[in-house]
Amino acid sequence: MKVDVAIQSYKKPELLLYTLLSLKKVSESMIDEIWIQDDSFDTDVLNFYTSDKFIEALKPWKINLRANTQRGGWWFTPVSGLYPNYLTLVKRFIFSLRSKYRGTGFSLLRENSRYQWGISNSKKNFLMIIHDDIVFHKDIVKDVLERFEANDNLAIIGDLGQCWRCEYNKLGCSPDKIMMGYRPSKSWPDIDIHSSGHRWPCRINEWCCFVSLPKVKIIEEKYQVLFGGYDNHGDVAAYWFNLVIKENYDFEDISTIEKKKELFLHADGGSGHSVWVDQGNGKSKYDPEHVKRKILEDFKIDLR
Numbered sequence: 001m002k003v004d005v006a007i008q009s010y011k012k013p014e015l016l017l018y019t020l021l022s023l024k025k026v027s028e029s030m031i032d033e034i035w036i037q038d039d040s041f042d043t044d045v046l047n048f049y050t051s052d053k054f055i056e057a058l059k060p061w062k063i064n065l066r067a068n069t070q071r072g073g074w075w076f077t078p079v080s081g082l083y084p085n086y087l088t089l090v091k092r093f094i095f096s097l098r099s100k101y102r103g104t105g106f107s108l109l110r111e112n113s114r115y116q117w118g119i120s121n122s123k124k125n126f127l128m129i130i131h132d133d134i135v136f137h138k139d140i141v142k143d144v145l146e147r148f149e150a151n152d153n154l155a156i157i158g159d160l161g162q163c164w165r166c167e168y169n170k171l172g173c174s175p176d177k178i179m180m181g182y183r184p185s186k187s188w189p190d191i192d193i194h195s196s197g198h199r200w201p202c203r204i205n206e207w208c209c210f211v212s213l214p215k216v217k218i219i220e221e222k223y224q225v226l227f228g229g230y231d232n233h234g235d236v237a238a239y240w241f242n243l244v245i246k247e248n249y250d251f252e253d254i255s256t257i258e259k260k261k262e263l264f265l266h267a268d269g270g271s272g273h274s275v276w277v278d279q280g281n282g283k284s285k286y287d288p289e290h291v292k293r294k295i296l297e298d299f300k301i302d303l304r
Contacts, residue, residue, distance in 0.1 A: 001145050002032040002209065005128045006118025009038040014047040014291040014303065016132035020058055021299045023136045028139035030129070031063040035118030039071045057301050064121070068112045070104050076230040077108040084224040086232045086239075104170065114228030114236060115206070119216055128217075129227075131207040133267040140254060140263050144210045147252060155216075155249035158209025162235065166201035167191060178202070179253050180303050200234035202242040204251055207266050219243050 005023070009016055020034065036049055048054060049065050077099035078092050087095075096106040110116060115129050126148055128141065144157050160175040168184035168191075189202040206228070216227050223243050225231050231239040244251055255263055292303045 001149075002030055003122065003126050003128045003141060003145065004033045004035060004118060004122040004124045005130060006035045006037070006115040006122070007130050007132055008114050009036050009040065009045065009049075009132060011040045011042060011045060012132050012286055012288075012291075013045045013054075014288045015286070015297065017048075017054060017303075018291055018295055018298075019058065019130065019134045019136075020061075021063035021295065021301070022134070022189050023130070024058060024061070026136050026139040027141045028061075029144070030139065031061060032124065033064060033122065034058065035064045035122065036066070036113065037117045037120075038065065038067050040065070045254045053301065053303065057299070063116075064117075066111075066117045070108060070112045072112060072114055072228075072276055073099075073102055073104055074106060075099065075102060075104075076232070076233075077104045079110055079113060079226060079229065080107040081110065082224040082226070083218075084231065110226070113226045116226060116228055119211075119213060119227060122213060125213055126210055127213055128210050129206055129208075131266065134208055134264070135265045138263050139267070141210075144254070148210070148212065151250055153248075154212060154220065155244045155247075155251060156204045156209055156211050156241070157252045158204040158254055159207065159266075160202070160204055160251070162203060162238070163204065164200050168201065175253050175258065176256055185301075189238075189245060194286075200232065200238035200242055203235065203238040206237045208254070208264060209237075215247075215249055219247065222247075 007016060016036070023031070037046060038049070046065065046067055049063065055148070076095055078087065078095055079255070092145065099108070100106050111120065119125055126145065137141060147157060148154050160178060163169045163174065166173070168188070171184050173182065173184040189200055191199055191201060211227065219240065220226055225240055225243060227237050227240050229240070230236060241251070295301050295303060
């Protein structure tokens with residue numbers, strides 16, 4: 001059994017390649033197709049993904065590339081044709097106006113939603129979803145597939161928790177405790193009504209996770225919610241994770257807190273935001289030349 005990989009692209013093609021090369025080094029035989037969904041509207045980025053060097057570097061994987069017609073951005077936009085119960089007409093109107101102002105449009109086409117191209121088109125039962133700033137140290141795919149095969153009720157496996165933004169963290173909650181059955185409140189994974197923390201603070205983080213595609217599609221049909229959306233005041237897939245629990249599906253953390261860094265590293269150990277293209281918010285600027293040097297050093301591929 002193999003998986004496909006869905007990965008979102010935004011102006012960091014060299015880093016996306018490095019991520020996939022590190023994954024290929026440890027898991028080449030376990031992966032079939034790569035679904036790259038680009039949000040950049042940048043011809044140079046798209047040309048990079050169709051270049052001989054890029055294709056050759058990732059053989060024998062099949063590379064699929066789609067340029068989105070709208071940039072989803074890091075905000076919620078109502079999706080055309082989907083009407084989740086939590087989204088009233090008034091809220092839909094307000095979010096549509098905000099999204100139009102930010103440049104997405106009044107509504108987001110379903111196919112432009114984050115990771116949706118891979119979700120809709122992969123013929124596999126399970127899809128690996130990753131960010132473009134991961135370094136993989138060991139194969140995790142074989143272990144994950146064995147877990148899915150052993151438990152037909154599993155919906156998602158990955159890196160559990162957004163503890164840095166969660167009020168429950170102050171109560172001693174942790175991903176390890178959650179996997180042992182601990183629940184910080186009756187509201188979990190929502191916050192308590194009097195809490196000041198981020199809503200839907202707990203999720204399987206979409207920077208490295210595996211989903212059961214049949215269950216993703218069941219949740220979309222039943223709740224009108226896509227995996228890649230910022231639904232109901234949550235981060236990507238946070239409200240979706242709540243629906244997984246509501247449906248009594250199972251979830252699993254990929255490893256214990258102590259052992260995760262032995263498997264992969266996300267953005268040099270920090271938030272993926274730290275390596276985004278400079279957005280004028282004091283974030284680090286992306287340095288493509290640094291990544292090119294790392295690709296040459298670690299994989300002997302010269303992109304100059």
